[in-house]
Amino acid sequence: MENLTEQDIKKILEEIEYRKLVYRKQALEAVKEARAQGDLSENFEYHAAKQDKNQNESRIRYLERLLKNSRMVEDHSKSDEVGLDSKVTIYLPEDNLEETYKLVTxxxxxxxxxxxxxESPLGRALMGRKAGExxxxxxxxxxxxxxMIKKIDKSVGEETDTIRKF
Structure with a gap:
């Protein structure tokens, strides 16, 4: 079972809607245009258009299954603890290196x-911990x-990237 935030669910629903209402129509039109070019056995455009249409339908089914088999999670960490969507700066003493990560689903x-x-080893270890630990x-x-946890930033805003894969 996949853990998703409300934001994840919103992005998935947006992608499904786009794929059904916009991309599906474009893919069907591309298949029709390629079919009109004649002999389908040697028509590369037709086969490519059909493959693109089928990949879109597969992606829609995948996303719908993902939503069906997931649960919504929320961050209940305190303001000074590492939680979901926290940006965390850590220090790795073995490498004398600082790295910054955002914890996500x-x-x-x-x-x-x-x-x-x-759910990764580092993510699990950091969840609920405080700066200085x-x-x-x-x-x-x-x-x-x-x-060592050097800094926790919980004021990270909405992401501009999407789950959408075109």
């Missing part, structure tokens, strides 16, 4: 953007590491 996790899932992050039975 797994569907929004994207390490390249600095978004880590609250030393935390042991257990990755596996044989590997763990220590971090």
């Amino acid at each position: 797994s569907i929004r996790g994207n390490s390249l953007k600095g978004y880590i899932s609250t 030393h935390v042991r992050v257990r990755v596996s039975d044989s590997y763990s590491y220590n971090v």
